[in-house]
Amino acid sequence: MGFKLSKSTETLFNQQSTEKKFTPTSPVFRKKLEPGVKGEANKDGTIFADESVDLNSEEGRHMLAHEQAHIDQFNTLWDTKHRKIVKEPSENTVALFDYDAQNVWWKGEVTKRKDIIEGAGNLAWEKDAEERVAAKYGKKIKNKLT
Numbered sequence: 083m084g085f086k087l088s089k090s091t092e093t094l095f096n097q098q099s100t101e102k103k104f105t106p107t108s109p110v111f112r113k114k115l116e117p118g119v120k121g122e123a124n125k126d127g128t129i130f131a132d133e134s135v136d137l138n139s140e141e142g143r144h145m146l147a148h149e150q151a152h153i154d155q156f157n158t159l160w161d162t163k164h165r166k167i168v169k170e171p172s173e174n175t176v177a178l179f180d181y182d183a184q185n186v187w188w189k190g191e192v193t194k195r196k197d198i199i200e201g202a203g204n205l206a207w208e209k210d211a212e213e214r215v216a217a218k219y220g221k222k223i224k225n226k227l228t
Contacts, residue, residue, distance in 0.1 A: 104219055106146045108153050110137070119201070121145040123152035125181070147219060151211035155179035162190040179207045 108129050115122060115132040120141070122130040129149045135142045158178040161168045168175060180187040186195055188207045198205060203212070 104143055104147050106150050108150055110146065121149045123149040123156070125156055127153055127156075129153070144215065147215045148211050151214040152179065152207070154214065155207060155210065160189050165189070179210075 106129060108123075108127050110129045110131050112133050113130050115130060120132050120135050124130065129146065131137060131142070131146065131149075135145060137143070137146065155178045159168050159171055159175045160166075160178040161172065161174050162176060163174040167178065176187065176190045178189060181195070184195055186193045186198070186207070188205075202208065
């Protein structure tokens with residue numbers, strides 16, 4: 083018969099961890115993605131992770147946090163009239179980030195997908211996702227996923 087602690091060792095020894103833990107809130111599905119693509123955020127709230135990525139590696143955890151940031155962008159409202167993030171929808175609000183087969187929208191402005199290199203770090207929505215990850219977790223996301 084196994085033994086299981088009812089409380090974490092941090093609680094038992096009255097220690098607080100300074101490490102910011104990451105667990106994706108979106109379902110993660112493993113699949114073979116296009117060459118060079120490690121992860122994809124989907125508007126249905128799911129994340130696709132390439133089969134080759136070790137999700138417990140630093141790269142894997144960072145990729146998941148980055149894709150989770152994109153899902154947060156899909157769920158963030160942008161007021162196109164006042165040019166700011168808002169909490170309540172109105173006639174002026176759109177998703178901060180959105181896409182379809184041909185286009186990407188960032189803050190209500192459209193970009194043709196054929197005119198960009200998807201995932202490129204110079205794209206506004208990619209910069210924003212990286213800023214969100216850095217603000218929330220710092221440079222490294224340390225915990226192992228279970």
